[in-house]
Amino acid sequence: MIQITLHNTQTRQKEVLEPIKSDDVSMYVCGPTVYDRAHLGNARPVIIFDTLFRLLRHVYGEDHVTYVRNFTDVDDKINARAAETGKSIREITDGTIKLYLDDMDAVGAMHPNHMPRATEYIEQMVAMSADLIEKGFAYEAEGHVLFAVESYADYGKFSGRSIEDMIAGSRVEVAPYKRNPMDFVLWKPSDENTPGWDSPWGKGRPGWHIECSAMANELLGESFDIHGGGNDLTFPHHENEIAQSKCVGHGFANIWMHNEMLQVEGKKMSKSLGNFFTVRDLLDQGVPGEVIRLVMLGTHYRKPMDWTEQKRAEAERTLRHWHSQIDGIVAADTPDPEVVAALADDLNTHKAIQRLHALSRARDFAGLKASADLLGLLTDALGDWVATSWGGGHDHTQIMEVESWLRAARNAAKLSGDYTDVDRLKSAARGAGLDVQMGKDTVDLKPTQGFDAEKLYAISRKGA
Template identity: 65%
Template structure:
């Protein structure tokens, strides 16, 4: 059997993965809070876990892998959006889940085995909170139920920080009803305008952290193989998950392995609305960037390192995929070479795996290339429509635009150049003009019929 190694955040080292039960390998990924479109950074751990899901299915068999990714559909951000728009919460969350599926499907991500909604597991959350209270790990205060961090001597083991350090530098909600600043909310009261459920502590709703603990227990058991998410969730969310699950079920290990991906940058800068470089997955798709290209760019950087989305990387990914699709289109799918499998099995080294695919392409091993692309989620049996424009000959139009530009440089009349560029851009042709000359390249939105007026 293929040896798989994963870097475990919990132990801070790369370890050989040994499933608790090879007949049912179990993995959990913290999913989105469904009130708006997924931004590009949200897709990173989805693609990380999708590669892991595909690897496990390849090694253990598709029927022996259980993958859970939740939807948080009870949250103050959702409540605020409902109040702002006047739309029912369920309508907002259903719509947003639909968007999320559409966007992640476009990136080639397989649907998880289970996609639980938090609102479907309220009773299980209440029961876990009740257990924690009965065992002295939680207390009621002013309609809230809070987890008492001081009752868990292992608190901080995931992040490797002391409680004092976490108080000094982390997102800790200050509230007068807390016994300790680090204590976190398990249950909070709801007014008549806020979603709520009956509980032993009155009408209310769950805190954020208890959701994943309750849902993972119900769907994967008290102890399961892998839990993951972005490294921004390591504290407080994942630290709190471990604490409450460990204290509710002290005989369990909760998750044996923890995987965390690093964050996304755009052209070397942190993605933010204030910098004007914030965009959603749908923004890119609507701009004509194929999902396969987005996926390729993500896989080009190891999940544990910061990933920089750049236009240069997008262009390179598109060029490579056009070439690969031309090679594998219509070819039979062979076996995944050991070199590719070894790279993916080595802590999901997708960048190394893509390097092996480049070698397969260079040696024109089409069947092996097709199998490897399929395993990485880049090929499902037919070349996508956008890849079929790679053979378009635009040399005559390049020459015409170059000649027009030369004339314009002398006459200072650029009207013809501007008209040619406008027609080309409208037809989905990317126009690059430099001292070296003119380069035209069909984009995913290329429509050759719009160029007939120039031919």
């Protein structure tokens, strides 16, 4: 069997995946809080762990992998959104879950085996909180149940921080009922305007951290193989998950995986910088979900990922070319061994994509199709955008050739100051019915309704 190695945040080194059950693999990934549409950064862990899901299914078999990704549908942000809009909390969470799944479907993400909602596991959260009190790791105070961080000797070990450092470097809720400022909430009281459930401590609702511990235990057992999420969850969320789960006697996750954050054109994505957008924003602007996926996979998951217009244009050209090559081709029975090996080496998607380029150049189209499918690319479900945007039947290779000539002409013009060849090629391309889009570092040609294949052919015959 293929050996898979993954970087374990907990041990800070790569480890061989050795499933607890030799023939079955289990994975839990923290999902969204459902009050608004997923922004582009939210799509990164979805695409990354979807690719790992595909690899695990390839290696162990489809029926031997269990993947859980939750929905947080009880949260103060959801309550605030309900108050803002006048909609019920259930309306907001149901609607947001549907939009989220629509957007993740668009980027080629398979549905996990289980997608639990936190509100369906309140009983388990109450039981775990009560168990922590009984064992001396948590306490009740003014209708709250709090985990006592000083009761767990290894608290902070996962994220590499001392309690003193965490207090100094974090925003902690200072409350008179807390024994230690770092003690975190397992259960909190609800008023008449806030969702609540009965508990031994009165009507209330769970804290954020307890939900993942309870749902993972219920669906995957006391110990499971892989826990994933963005590295912004390392502390406090995952630190707290480990503490409460270990203290009730669960082994919890063997391997922890965290993806780095996303940037846009070299800067952190934020509304204040005007570079914040959702997955749906890109889709509505005409960026295909498959293009979003390829850009995301082009950077190793443990490195910061920079979304740029240049990467988008290059990914779109690459996918158009690959789709033209596999048109009518039956996929090979198995993906290319080098692609599998790259993914098995800590999910090295960048290296796997480089191998796809090599298969394309070698004209191994059957191998290209089977191997790309392992990364969720060139699938039947995602390929419709090519035929729609190109109008069908166009010569992709010739269009890409003209694009390369335009790029070369512009690069030369920047040095010489003479843009005659650039203008000539732009004019000829438009005369052939191509829409010419030139960014700072990109050249993108797209056929319009007036596309004329013969004129394109004449341009390609003349050359640059």
